[in-house]
Amino acid sequence: MTRDRRLSWINGLLLPLFNVLTAFIATGIVFLFIGVDPIEATKILIYGALGYDEGLGYTLYYATNFVFTGLAVAVAFHAGLFNIGGEGQAYVGGLGTALVALYMNPALSAWIVIPLAISGGLLFGALWAIIPAYLQAYRGSHIVITTIMFNFIASSLMVYVLVNVLREVGEMSPESGDFIEASWIPFVHDVLANFGYEVTRSPLNMSIFVALFFSAVVWFFLWHTRWGFAIRAAGKSNEAAIYSGINPKKIIVVTMCISGALAGLVGINELMGVQHRLFLNFNYGYGFGGIAVALMGRNHPVGILIAAFLFGILYQGGAELDFELQNVSRDIVVVMQGLVILFCGGLEYLYRPVLIRYLAPVEASE
Amino acid sequence: MTKSNIAIELINVDKHFGAVHANDKVNLSVKTGTIHGIVGENGAGKSTLMSILYGFYQADSGQIKVFDKDFRATSSKQSIEAGIGMVHQHFMLVDNFTVLENVILGSEGGALITESLANARIELTRLAKEYGLEVELDIAVEELSVGMQQRVEILKGLYKGAKVLILDEPTGVLTPQESDELFRIFEALKNEGVTIILITHKLREIMNITDHVSVMRAGKMVAHRETSKTNPEELAELMIGRKVLLNIKKSKAKIGKPLLVAKNLEINNEQGLKRVSEVSFEARSGEILGIAGVTGNGQGTLLKALAGILPLTKGSIEIMGETISPKSRLNPEQLRNLGVAHVPEDRQKMGMIAEFSASETALMGYQNDKDLNQGIWLKKSLVKANCASIMEAFDVRPPNPNLMSSNFSGGNQQKLILAREFERDPEVLIIGQPTRGVDIGAIEFIRKRIIQMRDAGKAIVLISVELEEIMSLSDRIIVMCDGIITGTVNGADADEATLGMMMANALESPAEAKGAEI
Numbered sequence: 001m002t003r004d005r006r007l008s009w010i011n012g013l014l015l016p017l018f019n020v021l022t023a024f025i026a027t028g029i030v031f032l033f034i035g036v037d038p039i040e041a042t043k044i045l046i047y048g049a050l051g052y053d054e055g056l057g058y059t060l061y062y063a064t065n066f067v068f069t070g071l072a073v074a075v076a077f078h079a080g081l082f083n084i085g086g087e088g089q090a091y092v093g094g095l096g097t098a099l100v101a102l103y104m105n106p107a108l109s110a111w112i113v114i115p116l117a118i119s120g121g122l123l124f125g126a127l128w129a130i131i132p133a134y135l136q137a138y139r140g141s142h143i144v145i146t147t148i149m150f151n152f153i154a155s156s157l158m159v160y161v162l163v164n165v166l167r168e169v170g171e172m173s174p175e176s177g178d179f180i181e182a183s184w185i186p187f188v189h190d191v192l193a194n195f196g197y198e199v200t201r202s203p204l205n206m207s208i209f210v211a212l213f214f215s216a217v218v219w220f221f222l223w224h225t226r227w228g229f230a231i232r233a234a235g236k237s238n239e240a241a242i243y244s245g246i247n248p249k250k251i252i253v254v255t256m257c258i259s260g261a262l263a264g265l266v267g268i269n270e271l272m273g274v275q276h277r278l279f280l281n282f283n284y285g286y287g288f289g290g291i292a293v294a295l296m297g298r299n300h301p302v303g304i305l306i307a308a309f310l311f312g313i314l315y316q317g318g319a320e321l322d323f324e325l326q327n328v329s330r331d332i333v334v335v336m337q338g339l340v341i342l343f344c345g346g347l348e349y350l351y352r353p354v355l356i357r358y359l360a361p362v363e364a365s366e
Numbered sequence: 367m368t369k370s371n372i373a374i375e376l377i378n379v380d381k382h383f384g385a386v387h388a389n390d391k392v393n394l395s396v397k398t399g400t401i402h403g404i405v406g407e408n409g410a411g412k413s414t415l416m417s418i419l420y421g422f423y424q425a426d427s428g429q430i431k432v433f434d435k436d437f438r439a440t441s442s443k444q445s446i447e448a449g450i451g452m453v454h455q456h457f458m459l460v461d462n463f464t465v466l467e468n469v470i471l472g473s474e475g476g477a478l479i480t481e482s483l484a485n486a487r488i489e490l491t492r493l494a495k496e497y498g499l500e501v502e503l504d505i506a507v508e509e510l511s512v513g514m515q516q517r518v519e520i521l522k523g524l525y526k527g528a529k530v531l532i533l534d535e536p537t538g539v540l541t542p543q544e545s546d547e548l549f550r551i552f553e554a555l556k557n558e559g560v561t562i563i564l565i566t567h568k569l570r571e572i573m574n575i576t577d578h579v580s581v582m583r584a585g586k587m588v589a590h591r592e593t594s595k596t597n598p599e600e601l602a603e604l605m606i607g608r609k610v611l612l613n614i615k616k617s618k619a620k621i622g623k624p625l626l627v628a629k630n631l632e633i634n635n636e637q638g639l640k641r642v643s644e645v646s647f648e649a650r651s652g653e654i655l656g657i658a659g660v661t662g663n664g665q666g667t668l669l670k671a672l673a674g675i676l677p678l679t680k681g682s683i684e685i686m687g688e689t690i691s692p693k694s695r696l697n698p699e700q701l702r703n704l705g706v707a708h709v710p711e712d713r714q715k716m717g718m719i720a721e722f723s724a725s726e727t728a729l730m731g732y733q734n735d736k737d738l739n740q741g742i743w744l745k746k747s748l749v750k751a752n753c754a755s756i757m758e759a760f761d762v763r764p765p766n767p768n769l770m771s772s773n774f775s776g777g778n779q780q781k782l783i784l785a786r787e788f789e790r791d792p793e794v795l796i797i798g799q800p801t802r803g804v805d806i807g808a809i810e811f812i813r814k815r816i817i818q819m820r821d822a823g824k825a826i827v828l829i830s831v832e833l834e835e836i837m838s839l840s841d842r843i844i845v846m847c848d849g850i851i852t853g854t855v856n857g858a859d860a861d862e863a864t865l866g867m868m869m870a871n872a873l874e875s876p877a878e879a880k881g882a883e884i
Contacts (some may be wrong), residue, residue, distance in 0.1 A: 245699025
């Protein structure tokens with residue numbers, strides 16, 4: 001193996017792996033502090049997330065959301081933009097989905113309604129990203145500041161919409177009525193039952209295939225189209241992009257629209273797939289989780305799939321821990337997530353020098 | 367026993383950076399009170415060696431003696447204490463500080479600087495008198511010319527007690543006249559017993575002012591010569607290890623019709639400051655139009671406007687039958703489609719993307735090319751094949767389209783960029799600093815290719831800060847100073863002195879020189 005290949009293996013696989021392991025060890029130390037046996041906890045976590053079909057279903061269901069928001073962050077990242085507005089874009093995207101799924105003619109076929117509702121999510125997510133994008137491109141307001149502020153605006157907007165517009169008469173809680181049935185994305189357990197496989201009910205639905213589809217689309221788009229090339233060029237060097245006839249301002253707007261649209265897909269899993277209505281805070285945590293997923297997945301769709309799966313395990317396994325152990329609350333997931341972000345993001349290159357020294361030493365002849 | 371007269375002695379100094387053997391058992395001795403030149407190609411290890419002397423890097427092994435004392439610096443502070451001063455290629459001055467404030471920077475003394483300022487004033491007045499280094503002390507550095515700023519750097523070194531001054535490419539930013547002034551200062555310093563180490567790649571300077579010269583090649587010190595007993599040809603050969611043609615022969619230009627006509631251009635730079643005004647010229651088929659000038663006198667801005675990167679604020683450019691004016695812009699892509707190729711001045715920032723593979727750098731500007739796309743699909747295989755073929759045409763080494771662009775040497779990066787632009791068979795070529803930071807072997811190759819394009823009937827606009835390059839390539843030369851054209855001369859009639867005067871806009875009757883414009 002040439003040194004270049006070894007280096008890419010180190011960067012692409014070993015480094016994230018070591019980082020995650022370190023994060024787990026650190027989590028183990030936290031467990032020791034709160035008087036929990038880390039090995040016992042790990043067993044519960046792994047079993048809870050992967051050990052039986054319902055747990056696995058939940059894990060994949062959570063992972064689906066992380067794939068969407070992870071892809072969103074990654075696409076923006078390739079254009080040199082740090083989109084931390086996934087939370088708001090997912091939220092407003094959900095509104096787009098809901099509007100289609102609530103008000104379409106119930107007699108229409110699912111084959112028409114579902115794609116339209118998905119498009120609604122894409123469109124509203126993109127719209128929510130376009131304003132910060134425009135402000136960054138043409139007015140110089142930093143996208144990190146504007147997208148995070150738009151999360152708050154989204155939150156207020158959705159409360160208003162749910163309380164004053166979509167809430168049904170006589171209903172106490174701020175949520176919409178039920179979606180038309182044609183917009184429901186089938187559960188995986190139902191689909192499998194049709195083929196004669198019995199699995200336990202879980203919220204896992206066919207949206208996971210939408211997530212896989214968009215992962216492939218993002219991969220193709222970024223690395224195999226001229227637009228992807230333009231985005232990556234603009235992300236690396238503004239001057240080089242202009243030189244190449246690329247308009248970086250346009251790139252900012254277009255890329256953020258794509259990014260927002262991807263984040264807007266969280267709603268199809270949560271709303272069309274599971275709850276079949278729009279409700280408060282369905283997006284909670286997935287937008288920010290997506291940042292960690294993209295970081296861990298090195299902004300590559302394959303990496304994001306793996307990282308999203310890991311985060312799915314953490315979410316589901318964390319819920320099990322909460323359930324099984326007295327002195328562990330669900331918030332332990334946030335701690336683990338934080339440690340993963342710390343070691344995969346902040347201390348990304350912690351092991352790099354050591355790994356290079358032992359696995360890809362400099363050879364004078366090369 | 368008398369003290370030896372060796373100021374600096376390096377014995378078997380060795381330094382690795384990863385796989386790169388930057389300094390390979392280097393030996394060097396510099397006599398006190400002499401001017402010692404160090405020449406070598408880019409990447410030969412000159413700068414590394416000097417950075418070791420100045421305490422930026424530590425040698426892996428070897429011994430350094432400064433005035434017969436063992437020396438091992440881990441910071442520039444120790445080097446200053448040992449009597450070594452360094453003038454960097456890019457000045458280390460605080461622009462909005464006065465000269466006096468800049469000089470005491472780093473040696474302020476107590477809590478209040480009033481006293482040290484007063485002391486510095488006395489000391490500087492003395493130094494200025496002794497060495498002929500007069501500079502106004504209470505003026506902000508940003509208001510000084512580049513030549514004067516360099517003096518401030520030298521004064522800074524002397525004020526801190528430097529007995530050995532290292533200068534890294536000191537004339538890169540100077541007009542020929544300013545360079546001569548600098549060399550006069552060198553002589554004065556030398557007469558006062560200061561030792562000077564001059565790092566340069568300009569052999570003319572070495573021949574003119576040094577007493578001794580050492581040549582580096584690929585990290586090794588390959589020769590030491592007494593300057594009076596060597597010649598530029600020998601030095602060039604030592605630098606690259608084979609004979610080179612410094613002056614490229616070219617046939618007489620067969621000049622055709624104008625392909626690019628610029629009229630009364632006024633252009634603002636990226637910050638919106640007016641950098642070019644009243645510039646008019648023609649570039650004709652089959653000729654090389656050289657634009658000379660000291661860095662930062664509007665040439666770069668002009669080049670970007672010609673390539674469609676910056677808009678015009680006044681005037682017009684007729685290019686390949688289209689007209690660019692403040693109202694109708696053409697973007698870089700549209701210009702490329704018209705047959706205008708652009709080799710940017712800043713290779714690293716604009717001409718390539720360091721983290722991209724060579725094939726992707728070779729795609730820049732041509733990403734929408736129909737030959738490389740099938741519908742929405744940008745065909746990787748075609749992109750790579752295209753890159754491989756242009757790499758072969760320009761002898762880019764290693765010829766590997768998958769290698770990251772930053773892993774090529776400067777010369778090969780530049781060849782890749784030139785290949786990308788030349789191999790599309792453009793009609794007008796706008797070329798900025800084609801050989802900046804490129805080794806001599808590649809320089810020869812690149813210049814030959816530019817002349818080939820001229821002989822193929824292309825119109826070439828060449829911008830370079832290397833006067834020697836402008837003179838050896840151009841059929842016609844225009845000189846810019848402060849954003850205006852200060853002179854036009856025929857390539858054959860050009861001499862360095864006249865061009866230098868024009869570059870400083872110091873010609874007796876600039877109006878007359880302008881009148882010569884076509």
